[in-house]
Amino acid sequence: MAVITYREALNQALREEMDRDDRVFLIGEEVGVYDGAYKVSKGLLEDFGEWRVRDTPIAEHGFSGMGVGAAMVGLRPVVEIMTWNFAHLAFDQIVNHAAKLYEMSGGQFNIPIVFRGPGGAALQLAAQHSQAPEQWYANVPGLKVCSPATPADAKGLLKSAIRDNDPVIFVEGERLYNMKGEVPDGDHVTPIGVADVARAGDDVTIVTYSKMVHTSISAAETLAVEDGIEVEVIDLRTIRPLDVDTVLDSVRKTNRVVVVEEATPFAAVGAQVVDDIQREAFDYLDAPIARVSGLDVPMPYARNLEKLVFPQPEFVVDAVRHVCYRNHSVVE
Amino acid sequence: MAVITYREALNQALREEMDRDDRVFLIGEEVGVYDGAYKVSKGLLEDFGEWRVRDTPIAEHGFSGMGVGAAMVGLRPVVEIMTWNFAHLAFDQIVNHAAKLYEMSGGQFNIPIVFRGPGGAALQLAAQHSQAPEQWYANVPGLKVCSPATPADAKGLLKSAIRDNDPVIFVEGERLYNMKGEVPDGDHVTPIGVADVARAGDDVTIVTYSKMVHTSISAAETLAVEDGIEVEVIDLRTIRPLDVDTVLDSVRKTNRVVVVEEATPFAAVGAQVVDDIQREAFDYLDAPIARVSGLDVPMPYARNLEKLVFPQPEFVVDAVRHVCYRNHSVVE
Amino acid sequence: MATSEREVTEVGDENQFLGLSDAELKELLREMEVARRFEEKAAESYQMGKIGGFCHLYIGQEAVAVGAISALRDDDYMIASYRSHAHALIRGMDPGRVMAELYGRADGVSGGHGGSMHLFAKDLNFLGGHGIVGSHLPIAAGVGYAIRYRDGDQVCLCTFGEAAVNIGAFHESFNMAARWKLPVVYLCENNMYGMGTAIDRVTAAERIVQRACTYDGMHSEQVDGMDVMAVRDAMERAVAIARDKKEPTFLEVNTYRYVGHSIADPSHGVYRTREEVEAERENDPIISFRRRLIDAGVLSAEEYDEIDQAAIDTAEAAAEFADNSPLPDASEMYDFVYADEYRNGIDRRDAWR
Amino acid sequence: MATSEREVTEVGDENQFLGLSDAELKELLREMEVARRFEEKAAESYQMGKIGGFCHLYIGQEAVAVGAISALRDDDYMIASYRSHAHALIRGMDPGRVMAELYGRADGVSGGHGGSMHLFAKDLNFLGGHGIVGSHLPIAAGVGYAIRYRDGDQVCLCTFGEAAVNIGAFHESFNMAARWKLPVVYLCENNMYGMGTAIDRVTAAERIVQRACTYDGMHSEQVDGMDVMAVRDAMERAVAIARDKKEPTFLEVNTYRYVGHSIADPSHGVYRTREEVEAERENDPIISFRRRLIDAGVLSAEEYDEIDQAAIDTAEAAAEFADNSPLPDASEMYDFVYADEYRNGIDRRDAWR
């Protein structure tokens, strides 16, 4: 098992899938000559040539739509969205077209496409460049949504996404690209729709994904030491389809839940997780489910404000204590 | 009190606000010469002239952005989105710009703008023309979201939205335009952020909005007659800010809740309502909260399929029986 | 500057039939007739409540689709807007199955899931039937990209209304198609109105074809869309450019719709006068082509009547087929949401219903 | 065809200073100097970790903003992209407050909420600082619309990079601005690259200015952006057209950035060579304008040194001011989300934290 970065893991997934299947190609801004704005596509242009690694003009709607068109006639495009904030411009192609063509054509045209790029906050990029998009896309039937937290899952899920015959929204994390971790050798594939127990514990369940998995694990460690609370951290990995069963198994054991995500809270993925749990495990809950989300504001630029908006381990620690009815530092 | 249609109520609101404040103008496709695709702006071009009632090219991103620009320098645009399905093309202007400029400018530029048009399904318009958008926009801090169910609220809320100093997403209903109802005379204003108890009852609370208010009331009447269950129907009217207190007051009385909306379920507004209720009224709940939503599919065209996707009163009846643990017709 | 903008095409008298055989010419007329009679029948069925939703008729524009599609090879691709019943028929879809789609029936070309705006036929390389103005233009570019990716010599025909020339997707598509030399024919059916808006009221361009000038490598031509021969002629040139040179062409084809934007809309009133519509009807593309064929001795009046009657019969039979087709089965509700497994059950959240 | 496309502007020798007074000319030079020195200081502060996020410098492009903004009236509007520190300074924002914004401090022009990409000053009609490529072009059209709505005679200047000419918003804005005769000057700062992409690699147009040809009523001109006088000259024409005729103009201004796309990016390497950057540096707009002023006897070498030293001092003082400014207070977290009441408490859902 090699230890590589999340970025390298994505690069390997792209390269291996492009090697394996010559219908797979990458299209987006700066993916070629520049090796990707975040260097995820490093070296691919050189090895695969410009038809398979296509630098585009700044035209998110246009090149996303080209991806949809190519997918309709049998190619398997990977569309790099430099950051998900720019995908607002392609919302129509993703939601009105990629997601709906299979249905509208009565099952004739499935759309095997991946839209991928970093989502959420990086560091001090301010309101227009710090948005988490997964809740919008996960609302849309026809799309699948993945958001891996580790290099192993980054590689394994991206390979699955590329092989999947449906459109997949693939949300990476700029703050994760440099993260290192073990990645199994060989053709490592993580199935879509299966959550992972990232940390086992009996007292409280944290349901989370992406960057917040690490925030949650760090909170869990604090809680183990300071409070003797053993937290089970469920990394959803895939948001749609949501692996409710893995979540429920944990909740039935712990009876207490905190949902952690960096998105703004209103009608975010966390709200759906709460809904699923209360519906299917109502009698197992010993306390209301708590949510830790990004604050309900457009992301401010200033460092100190950003830190308050973006969930920190301390906030998660507080929330866990809260659902355990322990003293905690914040007054309700 | 005059009895007028929802369409006429909107027309009155526009006309009265344009009369009252010469900074208010209407811009969008077909709003002028054609009187609006759904005739909401009937007669306004004639009375206010082309600078205040502007027919645009098909360019949702562009004319929405023009609205934002005009709002930055002191006008108060009402942007008609012919149907909310086309606003996917303007998602960037609404989410990245209208919603965020006040924050990004440190409070210098607020954006007094209304984006309005019909949302959700009409009749057999198929997948691209039948989408409910409110859950996406309600996730975005900086936006307010209204969705009136009656002519009175259509008028009252649109007037409030136009007078509001923040961007307001105003979701009407094509299926509601012909609906008639009493509208108070004079300067009738409905405040943003205040829900309405559309029907009083002690046994179960239905939380809903827009078209589904009528579906829910119709279900409530069936339940009163057939089951002796008295349902309280809360019409949210505004989705963001959500009037949680009115919801909680009802829930603390009834202890049973069904949330009804036409949107697809995953991370929709209903999920947020569930989250708020379970957090703030956990100990009052005698049963898991049930949700009735649009089915989790892109809307099919065929009449019979559409009817199964779009919530019908019978589905709501079943759901209420379900939370009352009465026999109901659907097996789990 | 854009490559070679040609002026309005006029097919010279010497070669007014472009070397087509009599049979081929009659086939074009037949296709126009079928398209017309089909739409008339659809209007009737709509009024009877058998068709739901929007229904955009093509009456008046038949020469465009017939002239253009007849220049394609079987393995070429095409993609269209919501106003595309005729395109579907001409491309070869069964009229009964197209009508069944309008009726929302199981035998519809999209299984009743798409409806009037969303006709698809994978076996004919017919990629829809799209409802968002302008958004299928990038999709067409993607098809062109795929053709070049595979080193194919196919062409992709993309038809759309003139109101689409002011939307961003138009610009993004044209730039990429021209820059990467994609074999796409972008055919704008300029019927002068987008719903109730006359195109010049919202367009800063005297001629639509002028939109090509900013894209180096985009060929362009303005064509009389009431003359099926002119359309066919221009289309042949555009197809040759795409197939041989891998370069895109923008065709502005001038036409007119005799009916309202959709069946629910009046054909005239606020945005255009009855007189205008009546004057335009004088140029009926079917009548004029019929006349030309008769004048040239290609067609007899009797033959025409046969063609017409056959078209009427086809439309009637299509409606009857649609009427007899069952509604889609509710059990297939979730079948076309995902092609692959959806772990955990797509219907799980809906199941308690 | 678009109205009056002019060829590259060259200001004739006879009137090389456009009738500006010595004081005015020195002011232009001073502004360029301040812009340059400010950016150099910002780069230093960024390396020291005092500035976060992205930080896009303007070094090399100073003649563009100075030439253009100097032609505006105080009550005109302007709006820019994320690369706009210089624009903010030249328009009159206090350098200390601009630097404080980059530092994310309470005294920043946007209260520390916007950062380097989002500078705003309502009192200067400076409408930002925008981060989404192309999306501020429709906003500028809306400002032009508001001007005409009120029958004003202001102008709106909208600056953006050349990579924005391929996005849909560009097309939609240009069409509407031209069709409705909106008094907007669309000024494209063509520095040849959008991040690491040479513009010609992704653009089907030999010259960017050619993009205007499709919009009747859109004036256009290509301008040497390394010559502040040429920019000023062209801008005066464009402003006059906007103010008097209410018509928009598209200016392609050719320039170059000497540094990387943002501070974190290398100035050369994969997408351009060191030699290219060095050759371009030979045309430094500040050095050449200084030389011209000295040659013409408008400026002495000593005066220049004073201007330069003052610019350095300004930048230093700005950094010191920023350093001493407090962080924004956490209590204002929810202050700039809604201007009006948010019933029920915007912080309610976050409150238990």
Ligand SMILES: Cc1ncc(C[n+]2csc(CCOP(=O)(O)OP(=O)(O)O)c2C)c(N)n1
């Ligand atoms: C992006 C978008 N905006 C608005 C609409 C509503 N709409 C449907 S058709 C139409 C007019 C289109 O006119 P044109 O492109 O000329 O085609 P025609 O109907 O004349 O064939 C409009 C505005 C839409 N479908 N998509």
Ligand SMILES: Cc1ncc(C[n+]2csc(CCOP(=O)(O)OP(=O)(O)O)c2C)c(N)n1
């Ligand atoms: C819609 C959108 N896509 C991508 C980006 C990422 N991005 C930021 S700047 C930039 C290059 C812009 O180049 P140009 O317009 O030439 O301006 P310059 O940076 O040269 O001043 C890109 C791709 C963005 N901000 N917005």
Ligand SMILES: [Mg+2]
């Ligand atoms: Mg038209």
Ligand SMILES: [Mg+2]
């Ligand atoms: Mg540039």
